[in-house]
Amino acid sequence: MPKTTREAERRGRRIVLAGLLDDAITRLREHPDPREATIAAWARLETALEAVGIPRLRSDTPSSYLRRVLEEVEASAAAVEGLTRAYERAMFSPHRVDRATQMESVDALVAVRDELRVLDRAGEAVRA
Template sequence: MSVPLVRVLLVLALVSVAALGAASFGPWATDVAPVAPPGPEISTAEPVTRPPEPTDTQTPEVDLGPLDSNAWLVAVLVLLGALALVGLGRWLARAARSWRESPRGSEPEHLPDLLPDMADAAPALAVDELQDAVAQALEAIDAARDSHDAVIAAWLVLERAAERTGVPRHPAQSPSEFARSVLAATDAHAPSADALLRLYLRVRFGTAPTTAKDVTAARDALRRLTSDLSTSPGGAA
């Protein structure tokens, strides 16, 4: 949900609350009729006729009185206000989730170094798993609807593959940092992995449009990783 839409929802909510309050007080009275002097009281009362008592087969009629002419307007405004609040709540939830997952800044100038325990786990890495993941990432690029989805889908495939390797993840690492560390612990070309991660972060959390040039850069980085992993110990040539 975009920021202009959020503003529209806020305006709808405020207008609904204001209109609801105005409708509850009824119309304003601006003219006051002059008070006539009291005159002689003339009784015009008519004899009161008691209505017939209901019988066993007769259902008494209930007088509901005149319906409030503003009831439908109040109902519509309450509904619009509720919808606006629900939409605002959903947008705030997504914004908070994106804020927690996003890096601080549009693009990190320096990616974190490889953790020592990750380097020690390099001999036990499932290189074949990473090779398959890189191939799937290339397929995800070809199957994506647009450039934006292509870059994001490619990196997410690598993140899921890194989790399947069985390498322990440091509590301070994000999924993206963990995937980069797993790749760096192999013979994969570190600049290619870093370039792909930076491209993913810029596309997902940035505001600039994703171009065909970005997709080409992601595909080139994946092909370089494929070549390096094939020569890594445990990799398929």
């Protein structure tokens, strides 16, 4: 695939994904159950990624999916890693999940969304 076509595809994915994350962030901030909200944050990210053509494969662990996603959208790992850690804790740990973990998940989605928008603006500046 030519570089410009690949770049346009990634840009389109970033724009759509950022918009889908807006909705998820709003809903998850007010969710009454921290464990459910944290798991839902990951699920919403997966749904948004599937909508832009990056579905989770049956063989993907949260970490392997994370690596593939980062490669596809050219985002940094820090924000998505925070969400991945919170999701794994909420999904697989018997320990209580508190409001701080819920907000960590929401903050991670905000960071991913904001980074996608910065990448999009940077791409526009380079093309100008």
